[in-house]
Amino acid sequence: MPKFMLILHDSKDRGYMSLSPEEMQNVIQDFRDWARKTAESGAMLGGEKLADEEGRRVKRGPEGTIVLDGPFSETKEVVGGFFLIEAADYAAATAIAGGCPQLSWGWVEVRQLDPHAGSDSCALGEVRDLIDQNREAQLARA
Amino acid sequence: MDVSASRDVPELVEHLFRRQAGRMLSSLCAVLGLENLDLAEEVVQEALIKALTDWPYRGIPENPRAWLARTARNLAIDALRRQARFRDREQAIAERLDARSRCIPDPSDLDEDSALPDDQLAMIFACCRPEIPLESRLALTLKTVSGLGVGEIARAFLASETTIAQRIVRAKRRIEELAINLALPAPEELGDRLDSVLHVLYILFNEGYSAAAGENLIRLDLCEEAIRLARLLARRPDTGTPRTLALAALFLLQASRLPARVDHAGDLLPMAEQDRSLWSRELISEGLRLLSGAASGDQLSSYHLLAGIAAEHAVAATFHSTNWAHVLDLYDMLVDVDPSPIVKLNRVVAVAMAKGAQAGLDALDQLGEPKTLRDYYLLPATRAELLSRQGRYAESREMWRRASEKPCSAPIRRFIEKRLAEHTPPPWLRGNLTSG
Numbered sequence: 343m344p345k346f347m348l349i350l351h352d353s354k355d356r357g358y359m360s361l362s363p364e365e366m367q368n369v370i371q372d373f374r375d376w377a378r379k380t381a382e383s384g385a386m387l388g389g390e391k392l393a394d395e396e397g398r399r400v401k402r403g404p405e406g407t408i409v410l411d412g413p414f415s416e417t418k419e420v421v422g423g424f425f426l427i428e429a430a431d432y433a434a435a436t437a438i439a440g441g442c443p444q445l446s447w448g449w450v451e452v453r454q455l456d457p458h459a460g461s462d463s464c465a466l467g468e469v470r471d472l473i474d475q476n477r478e479a480q481l482a483r484a
Numbered sequence: 485m486d487v488s489a490s491r492d493v494p495e496l497v498e499h500l501f502r503r504q505a506g507r508m509l510s511s512l513c514a515v516l517g518l519e520n521l522d523l524a525e526e527v528v529q530e531a532l533i534k535a536l537t538d539w540p541y542r543g544i545p546e547n548p549r550a551w552l553a554r555t556a557r558n559l560a561i562d563a564l565r566r567q568a569r570f571r572d573r574e575q576a577i578a579e580r581l582d583a584r585s586r587c588i589p590d591p592s593d594l595d596e597d598s599a600l601p602d603d604q605l606a607m608i609f610a611c612c613r614p615e616i617p618l619e620s621r622l623a624l625t626l627k628t629v630s631g632l633g634v635g636e637i638a639r640a641f642l643a644s645e646t647t648i649a650q651r652i653v654r655a656k657r658r659i660e661e662l663a664i665n666l667a668l669p670a671p672e673e674l675g676d677r678l679d680s681v682l683h684v685l686y687i688l689f690n691e692g693y694s695a696a697a698g699e700n701l702i703r704l705d706l707c708e709e710a711i712r713l714a715r716l717l718a719r720r721p722d723t724g725t726p727r728t729l730a731l732a733a734l735f736l737l738q739a740s741r742l743p744a745r746v747d748h749a750g751d752l753l754p755m756a757e758q759d760r761s762l763w764s765r766e767l768i769s770e771g772l773r774l775l776s777g778a779a780s781g782d783q784l785s786s787y788h789l790l791a792g793i794a795a796e797h798a799v800a801a802t803f804h805s806t807n808w809a810h811v812l813d814l815y816d817m818l819v820d821v822d823p824s825p826i827v828k829l830n831r832v833v834a835v836a837m838a839k840g841a842q843a844g845l846d847a848l849d850q851l852g853e854p855k856t857l858r859d860y861y862l863l864p865a866t867r868a869e870l871l872s873r874q875g876r877y878a879e880s881r882e883m884w885r886r887a888s889e890k891p892c893s894a895p896i897r898r899f900i901e902k903r904l905a906e907h908t909p910p911p912w913l914r915g916n917l918t919s920g
Contacts, residue, residue, distance in 0.1 A: 358536055359529070362633020363501035366536045371496050373540035389541070423541055443540075 345387065346435040347469075348425040349451040350444040357447040372443040380427065380438055389425035390473070397476060426455075426469070496544065501532055502631035504549055508556045509628050510603035510666075515580045516560070518610060518659060518666045521628070527563055531556040553585040600716040604629065605723070606666045608713070611655070612681040615662055620655035621684050622691075623648050630709045640703050641691065671722075678723055682731050682787070685710045689735050693742075707742070711735045718774060729778035730787040736771030737794035740764040752899045756803040768798045789818040808838035825854040832866055841873040861890035861900065868903070881907040 358366065380386045399410045429435040432454065439450040505528050512524035534555050535548075545551040561578050564570040570577065584603075611625040626632045626640075634652070638645040669677045692706025714732035717723040744762035747753050775791050792814045800806035815831035828851050836844025848867055857863045868883030884904040892900070 358533060360633075360635075361536075362636050363505040363532055363631045364499065364636065365633065366532050367496055367499075367501040369536060370539050370544075374496075374544075377540070 343428045343430060344435075345455040346427050346429055346432075347451075347453045347455060348389075348427060348435075348439050348442065349453065350423050350425075350442070350448065351451060352448040369443055369446060372446075376441050376443055379441070385427045385429055385438055387426040387428055390423055400475065496548070499631075500548060501535075501552075504552045505532065505631035506607075506629050507601065507604060508553060509631075510601070510607040511553075511581075511584045512556065512560055513607065513666050514603040515577055515584065518664055521656060521659070523563060523567075524560075525628075527556055527559045530559050534559075550585075557581045557585045598719075600720055602668060603666070605717075605720070606668050608681055609669055609677050610659065610664050610666055612677075612684045613658070613662070613664060614680045616655050616658045617651075618684070618687065620651040620658070621680075622688060623651040624655035625684060625688075626706075626709065627652055629713070632705070632709075636705070640706050668722075674722065675725075678717075678725065678728065681717070682727060685714055685735075686731060686787075689714075689738075693738060704742075707735070707739055711739060726778045726781050726783045727785045727787055729774045730785060730791045733771045733774035733778060734787055734791040734794055736767045736774065737791060737798050740767035740771065740798060746895065749898075750895055751902075752895045754899075755797065760801070763798065771795070771798065784817075786818060786821050789814050789821065793818075804837075806837070808834060812838045825851065825857045826860075829857065829860075829862060829866060836870055836873075841870045844870045845874075859890050861887045861892050861896065864890070865900070865903075868907075872907070877907055877909075 358369070361369070377386070401408050401410065427435060427438055429438060432452065435452050435454070439452050442450050444450050508528045508531065509521075509524055512527060513521055516524055531552055535552060539545070560581055561574070564574050564577060608625065608629050611628060612621050616624070622641075623637055626637050627634065632640070634645050634648050638648045641648065668674075688706050689710035692703040692708075692710065711732070714728070714735050717728050718732045740763045741755070741758065743764060744758040744760065745753060771791070772795060775788075775795055778788060778791070793811055796807050796811050796814070812831070812834040815827070815834045818827055819831055828847075832844050832847045832851065835847045845867070848870065853863070864883045864886040868880045868887060871877075871880040871883060881904065884900060884907055888897070888900045888904060
């Protein structure tokens with residue numbers, strides 16, 4: 343079955359700042375319910391929360407790779423995290439994303455993993471490499 | 485990411501964030517000083533946001549309260565480091581914050597805060613200072629002690645968020661002007677200061693019990709909060725005075741009727757028409773227990789009398805079998821203590837039930853048309869009911885018509901319209917109607 347990545351984006355105004363304590367608790371409860379439902383359906387493959395900072399960009403410069411600060415501080419958009427799910431098609435994947443409480447204060451990007459890229463573990467491996475690179479870039483910071 | 489349902493994490497308990505916000509805020513203010521209330525509020529908000537953006541992914545911690553308290557402590561220390569005015573006190577403050585964040589309740593005790601910590605009590609006293617305007621006291625207490633958001637408070641009082649925000653600012657300004665400290669009042673002051681707190685809770689409960697206008701007759705959150713705080717105050721020996729117990733009893737006995745107060749359409753049911761099997765037995769027995777606890781010492785307050793009246797209703801099988809003689813006695817005493825027109829009007833009903841409709845109408849004539857009741861629908865409505873009982877339907881209809889001109893909430897309006905319709909004879913009967 344095809345795999346999709348759900349990338350959680352926060353909207354620019356960080357609407358959750360004005361939530362009352364009760365409203366915040368309801369959101370967490372919604373998240374748990376959504377995650378449990380998605381996991382029980384077998385669709386959830388995994389996910390991670392990104393750390394609370396802007397990350398790094400790695401580019402190739404004239405003398406080798408350069409590591410720059412993450413783009414997010416400029417665009418003021420924050421990626422909260424990502425999930426990997428399994429779904430029959432985009433319709434099914436967006437239906438799952440539609441239930442994600444992230445929609446209360448941001449939006450969810452849905453991207454299909456390249457079905458021709460090889461085996462299942464290969465796709466996940468690519469994502470893991472991305473995470474590892476990020477960590478290495480962090481360590482490379484003086 | 486916590487996707488496995490098998491991992492043993494505690495369910496989020498009701499109002500956890502609300503309660504914790506109140507506790508964290510009081511602890512922070514106790515250490516940082518009440519003059520830094522704004523800073524403390526920011527820290528609490530940030531701590532909750534951290535939970536909001538962390539727990540959905542990493543799962544809910546084993547001891548959510550401890551997590552929140554620790555996070556607030558760390559954020560507070562960060563905030564202190566950024567502000568010069570705290571720099572030399574940072575170490576001392578950090579130690580005091582540490583001490584407080586170590587006193588975290590057992591995770592198994594997650595369901596309710598069974599004891600009111602000194603910090604929170606001090607916060608209640610500070611918010612309820614008589615020098616602060618009453619509406620501001622209410623708004624500030626709900627925000628800082630009860631952990632309600634500005635939006636929630638606005639909806640509860642049917643005011644705009646701006647209005648509520650202004651009331652809170654006014655309260656904070658008064659606190660600054662008076663240089664109020666966050667400390668428990670000295671024993672000799674406690675009585676007066678407690679009266680002010682009880683008064684605020686009384687207003688809070690009444691506001692929740694029957695809204696002045698709007699669609700929902702009952703604003704349950706306010707009632708619940710008033711009850712919660714009254715219970716907590718009743719449990720502490722220093723604040724559990726007879727007056728406090730009587731107020732808590734009053735709240736519980738009135739709240740016991742809430743399930744029966746509106747019908748399926750959301751319309752108001754007068755007590756005579758309520759299904760008493762829906763009244764909460766638990767609340768009634770807790771209320772009666774508190775009332776007997778209140779009947780000690782030599783303090784007899786209006787709360788005692790109101791609670792006593794509510795108790796008479798609570799133990800009566802039907803409206804008609806209520807011990808109206810007792811109720812009238814209590815109202816007679818209440819009028820002595822509080823001769824306000826509203827109390828006198830309520831007494832009229834007791835007079836009518838104990839001594840008949842004419843006695844009630846006489847008492848109503850004695851009351852007259854006081855200015856405070858000019859827009860109060862219950863004045864003409866009471867007269868209408870009594871006239872009806874005497875078969876004086878045309879006069880009764882006129883009174884219902886007058887009642888319908890008064891401002892009131894939608895459910896009450898529907899109730900009046902219904903009565904008006906009942907008193908309007910069908911066209912084929914109208915010609916024969918004699919004036920009474």
